[in-house]
Amino acid sequence: MTDVTAPRPESGPAALMRHGRHVIGENKVTGFAFALFLLIGLAALFGPHIVPHDPLASDTAAALKPPSVRHWFGTDQIGRDVFSRVVVATRLDLFIALASVALVFLMGGLAGVAAGFFGGWTDRIVGRIADTIMAFPLFVLAMGIVAALGNSVQNIIIATAIVNFPLYARVARAEANVRREVGFVLAARLSGNSEARIVLGQVLPNIMPIMIVQMSLTMGYAILNAAGLSFIGLGVRPPTAEWGIMVAEGAAFMVSGEWWIAFFPGAALMIAVFCFNLLGDGLRDIVDPQRRT
Amino acid sequence: MTAIPLLDVHDLTVEFATRRGVVRAVQRVNLSIARGETVGIVGESGSGKSVTSYAVMRILDRAGRIAEGSVRFSSIDVRQASEDEMRELRGREMSMIFQNPRAALNPIRKVGRQIEDVLLEHVKATRSDATEKAIDLLDQVRIARPRERYHAYPFELSGGMCQRVVIALALACQPQLLIADEPTTGLDVTTQKTVMELIVGLTHQRSMSTILITHDLGLAATYCDRVVVMEKGHVVETASARAIFTAPSHRYSRKLMRATPRPGVSLRELLPEGETPTPTSASVTPLNAMDRTPLLVVDKLIKEYPRKGLDGVGAMLGKLVRHGPAPEPDVFRAVDGISFSINRGESVGLVGESGCGKSTTSTMVMRLIDKTSGSIVFDGEDIGDIPARSFARLPLRKRIQMVFQDPTDSLNPRFTAARAIADPLLRLGGIPGRDAIRARCEELARQVDLPLDLLDRFPHQLSGGQKARVGIARAIALKPDLVILDEPTAALDVSVQAVVLNLLQELKDTLGMSYLFVSHDLNVVRLLCGRVIVMQAGRIVEHGPTERVLFAPEAQYTRDLLAAIPHPKFDDEPARMVAHS
Amino acid sequence: MLSLMIKRLLVAVPSLIGVVIVTFLLTRALPGDPAAYFAGPAATKEAIEQIRVKLGLEQPLIVQFGRYVQDLAKGDLGHSLTTGQPVAQEIRTRLPASAELTLLGLFVSMLVAVPLGIAAATHPGSLTDHACRVVATAGVSLPVFFTGLILVYVFYYLLGWAPAPLGRLDVFFSAPPQVTGFYLIDSLIAGNLELFWASLKQLFLPALTLAIFSLAPIARMTRASMLAVLASDFVRTARASGLSSTTVIVTYAFRNAMIPVVTTLGMVFSFLLGANVLVEKVFAWPGIGSFAVEALIASDFAPLQGFVLTMAVMYVGLNLMIDILYGLIDPRVRLEA
Secondary structure, eight states: OOOOOOOOOOOSHHHHHHHHHHHHHHOHHHHHHHHHHHHHHHHHHHHHHHOSSOTTOOOGGGTTOOSOSSSTTOBOTTOOBHHHHHHHHHHHHHHHHHHHHHHHIIIIIHHHHHHHHHOHHHHHHHHHHHHHHHTSOHHHHHHHHHHHHOSSHHHHHHHHHHHHHHHHHHHHHHHHHHTTSOHHHHHHHHTTOOHHHHIIIIIHHHHHHHHHHHHHHHHHHHHHHHHHHHHTTOSOOTTSOOHHHHHHHHHHHHTTTOTHHHHHHHHHHHHHHHHHHHHHHHHHHHHOGGGOO | OOSSOSEEEEEEEEEEEETTEEEEEEEEEEEEEOTTOEEEEEOOTTSOHHHHHHHHHTOOOTTEEEEEEEEEETTEETTTOOHHHHHHHBTTTEEEEOSSGGGGSOTTSOHHHHHHHHHHHTTSSOTTTHHHHHHHHHHHTTOSSHHHHTTOOGGGSOHHHHHHHHHHHHHTTOOSEEEEESTTTTSOHHHHHHHHHHHHHHHHHTTOEEEEEESOHHHHHHHOSEEEEEETTEEEEEEEHHHHHHOOOSHHHHHHHHHSOOTTOOSGGGSOTTOOOOOOSSOOOOOOTTOOOEEEEEEEEEEEEEOSSOOTHHHHHHHHHSOSSOSSOSEEEEEEEEEEEEETTOEEEEEOOTTSSHHHHHHHHTTSSOOSEEEEEETTEEOTTSOHHHHTTSGGGGGEEEEOSOTTTTSOTTSOHHHHHHHHIIIIIOOOSHHHHHHHHHHHHHHTTOOGGGTTOOGGGSOHHHHHHHHHHHHHTTOOSEEEEESTTTTSOHHHHHHHHHHHHHHHHHHTOEEEEEESOHHHHHHHOSEEEEEETTEEEEEEEHHHHHHSOOSHHHHHHHHHSOOOOOSSSOOSOOOOO | OHHHHHHHHHHHHHHHHHHHHHHHHHHHTOSSOHHHHHHOTTOOHHHHHHHHHHHTTTSOHHHHHHHHHHHHHHTOOOBOTTTOSBHHHHHHHHHHHHHHHHHHHHHHHHHHHHHHHHHHHHSTTSHHHHHHHHHHHHHHHSOHHHHHHHHIIIIIIISOOSOOSSSSSOTTOOOOOOSSSOHHHHHHHTTOHHHHHHHHHHHHHHHHHHHHHHHHHHHHHHHHHHHHHHTSHHHHHHHHTTOOHHIIIIIIIIHHHHHHHHHHHHHHHHHHHHHHHHHHHHTTOOSHHHHHHHHHHTTOHHHHHHHHHHHHHHHHHHHHHHHHHHHHHOHHHHHHO
16 A cells, blocks of 8 residues: 655765765766865965965065965065965955855845745835835945945945845845745644744755755855955055955056066955855755756 | 547656656556547556657656657657647647646646637637637637636636636647646536536547546546546556446545445545555543534634625725725625534535635634634534634643644644644643653554654655545644544545554544534535535535435535536436537 | 836835945944044144044944934035045046946946857857857956056057047047036937047047946856856746747847846946956046045045945845846746745
């Protein structure tokens, strides 16, 4: 009397790891992205300790030297070693991106879930806020916020978080809305679960994978946003080593041929963002294979 | 009588490349259709019936291919033909209609234009007369006011009308073969009958051959000359409709035939021969047959919804833009003043087509949504006044539970079966300790005949029937008095349905529960329910003992519903509807 | 149709109100004394007091807001400290430069991205498909200012093909008589082909930078949308009816696939308007983006506020047009209105 059943693999975190490893193995690109992510993480954690030169030490005699054995990425206009600065900047840029993504995940994610699940006034208010933010071109709004609040790293994080709020809120809201009247939520109500328990214990764990994918994809955008703001002089001040401001400093020299000053930090930016985007795509494939692009 | 068949499928094998390797969806299938014949292909999910027809038209998915065998249509070797040749055949010599008609039409193109596209492609019309021909086709498929409807978009038409448009598309170029893949699934029962009669009428009128693909043996037997039964990619039996319906020879055909709910069969008889429902381990609680006091009394229940779209500010602005009074009232009555009762130990059926309000009624009785007015009295207590939000926390919650229609979305994909069954126990069961809860879960699993080792699996690792059992176990976990079953077997294969229905009957008798069985399928309701209530447009049109209502219906609507159920008749005169010419 | 447009217009109104409120609040959220910010770092005490009175900073917030809205209605966006000119006038003069650049970039981008996306979707697994996916993923990762700089280095410094990134026109040329403010159009109207080419040469690199930037999201969306539509039931019906592949792809698939792409355009514009600022800095383009950046450096707040407001209002207008376009394409939206 038994019907046909699927084969019985294990379940739980062990199975997820195995499945993850399987997908990474299958998809070389995701594996590559993962390795890159580890590399970037290592640079952020240990960078300042292992770089050959002091990122702040200037040596005007050795200014504007092209890449060589001594200075792998060359030196900038006041003789600082570009390589050391690029590696050290990893920590700051990553920190800014992580902090803003974490912040917006909390604000936007929770607001979106509440709006999608409870509807009514919560939905309307969150919707209004999101719409008002979305009425601005996002980078322009970030400029305005940082200019208003003051020129600091903290405000860059806040501005990036605010600007990304509508996206998170929208995704969280859509997912929560779908699950609002879905069968197992109705069944949970029948089992005597309070609304709060349903949201926290059943809906949220269901939405988490999608939100994590969203976070990974937005990391890249957060890094670009922060770098863009520094490029136009907001947020980070010299002589701090940060990729965006390094590109700004090196921009003038591109025209006259000293390409390495702006190139290497720009390339680092590109690689970091690329890595996070690939990672996000790979995570999305693990979590929800139907949404593959 | 020509000996050469129109379609000759010989030893057909179709393979799909999947992530887990090559899968054979169809194996060594033999099939032949003569001119003017109507053949039904019947099978449950996974039988390969649809894949076979896709192979015939060569519209298989990119991952699929015809691995072996041959398909000959008229004199053409379908397997060897070029894509251009196939494109000429499709639509012009053979065409197909699908399930879910609204999705089958281009949503942003007028339906008339879509018919014209087919006519122009196969040079059956010129630019100047295409429009007239399209309108004529719409008329032939009995769409009222065809000239107006030519300009309609699919979203403006009902499901039945969309299907008629699809039929018009398929028959536009007068093909020789029509393949109808589950053309009536998803349509209302009364619409199903008219659509089937239309298809059969038109194809007979034009001496076309038809392949009807369905999971419903009764439907196939009613409308087809011959029936082919498929199981897991193989053809298991081919015979005349009469033979299949009255005396199937293959084991699987017999199982399928037995499991199909039809008049004059009891619940036990649905099961395959030689199988009896396994006795449950719970002790049989003697049910006092005289205890017919009402458990649930519903009186003048009304549920209103505001018209969709505008609310608050939007409604105000809408009034500004609109000229004159509103065209429709601002509320929609899903349930319009119904009254009924359910006694202890009774099983009452609630029947109606989509939109009749039966699901809204059952959701209100469940106290998941609030009523607009009227009363709901459960065991003497007025539960209608308690807001839905607070009901979850009351001890009364334990006594009314529900089995859902779609077993897939009623189980949290991140919960194991055990965790899902334990949820009500954890919240309202008052059972101390994880071991005690686990023990109770296992006891419930035994009661619903779910193998214990499946308790730690996740929903995606369970079959449809197993998921249904988990849902049932969860519903009975708190020993409720009243269980509402919302189309609990609609999503299941017919053979699995037979087993689950028997299980539901066993549980009701053993545990002394009352049922409110919501369904659109009168045959299923007949098997399980002593009384039946028929709803239409939010009102009750008829109610009474099931046998009386089904044999001597008083309301016209009930009569229409009954007439719409396919009834194979095998006198010497063919049962098929003659086309109105 | 008209009711659709009116409805969309009405929806845009709350957005505009929100924009005005937010830009107002941004300037009152300044840490410290807003008057000092607006007066500038070099202001005397009297100047600061003057500004304080002009802005009505002693009044309750509502009154200040009322004054702000009044000024806006008159077209008064304050004065720039660095140039001394009214901000509104500066913006008006500089807007065509930014608009010409952005629109050209978007146009080129769509010209490449949409066919690429369609080709990738209709030939899955082919070289085109892989190229599209690489472009989409890599393009989204490139910082737009970095792309600009690389292009300058390669095409100007190394190859010498492009002119120096010094603005809209080489020093030897003077601007065509003003009709639209778009040099490309105005020079053609004036019949001056030499000027046309000169403008185009200057436009080439910055527009290419913006085009590369917006290529990725448009190509990605087109491909995804086309894939989804090609797998849909109604395309299956079209194929089963024997319609030619051209009809299927163009009449049935493409039009339906474009609907999500049009809605994505709103988001693409948001990114483009932001990227505009960065590109203008790299290429010293005299548009409103560089106007804002210069103001930032000089701590000149009135231009910054005017810039944010102008960009936002333009963006609301753009979204409105996209919404209406969407309604034109999709009858479901049009007829249910």
